[in-house]
Amino acid sequence: MNECIYLGIIKRNFIYLDEVEDAFVMLYKSLVRSHLEYANSLLNPHRLGLIEDLEKVQMRATKLVITIKNLTYKDRLKRLNLPTLKYRRIRGDMIEVYKILTNEYDSRVNLYLEKQQDSITRGHSLKLVNNRYHYDLRKFSFAPRIVNVWNSLPEIVISADTTDTFKRRLDKFWQHQNILYDYKVELTGVGNRSRINADNNIVI
Numbered sequence: 633m634n635e636c637i638y639l640g641i642i643k644r645n646f647i648y649l650d651e652v653e654d655a656f657v658m659l660y661k662s663l664v665r666s667h668l669e670y671a672n673s674l675l676n677p678h679r680l681g682l683i684e685d686l687e688k689v690q691m692r693a694t695k696l697v698i699t700i701k702n703l704t705y706k707d708r709l710k711r712l713n714l715p716t717l718k719y720r721r722i723r724g725d726m727i728e729v730y731k732i733l734t735n736e737y738d739s740r741v742n743l744y745l746e747k748q749q750d751s752i753t754r755g756h757s758l759k760l761v762n763n764r765y766h767y768d769l770r771k772f773s774f775a776p777r778i779v780n781v782w783n784s785l786p787e788i789v790i791s792a793d794t795t796d797t798f799k800r801r802l803d804k805f806w807q808h809q810n811i812l813y814d815y816k817v818e819l820t821g822v823g824n825r826s827r828i829n830a831d832n833n834i835v836i
Contacts, residue, residue, distance in 0.1 A: 664689070668689055690716075716813060716815040718811060722781060725774070726778070733745060745775060747760060756786065763776065
């Protein structure tokens with residue numbers, strides 16, 4: 633795996649990572665995490681075993697910072713301000729949905745996502761139709777897996793006028809989610825009618 637090779641390069645060539653944590657984060661994001669996120673999208677991990685296989689690479693990486701080596705994985709992530717790969721995958725899915733629904737991709741090759749036409753349906757203005765699937769191969773593919781999470785977002789998040797604004801509002805809305813630093817838990821509030829005020833603070 634390329635990411636393991638890059639971890640070896642970082643460990644071999646940067647001996648002062650225990651003193652400069654920001655340097656490790658920059659190296660890790662540049663050389664390693666992009667490969668893991670590609671594997672995330674390629675493997676579509678929904679079983680705990682696959683999720684753990686990917687997270688273990690990040691676990692090894694965070695131990696390169698000697699000053700926090702003996703902390704738990706969760707505490708190392710908090711210290712370095714690195715979210716779990718599981719969270720990053722869900723966040724990435726939401727960004728892609730936003731881009732699709734706001735026509736940032738060529739409509740001739742765009743993935744079709746069916747919008748909810750019922751105006752009295754609870755939720756935001758870009759709510760998607762939630763179809764039922766029986767087999768995991770279909771259930772955990774992109775379009776089916778994103779519907780519940782996307783529909784749970786508040787109007788002020790999905791109504792962002794740019795992708796960067798959407799990212800900031802999404803991060804603010806999810807800033808207290810346990811999944812940020814614990815890959816064994818699930819995203820909470822999915823399906824709930826959570827709201828957010830004008831300052832992007834969560835209001836339940």
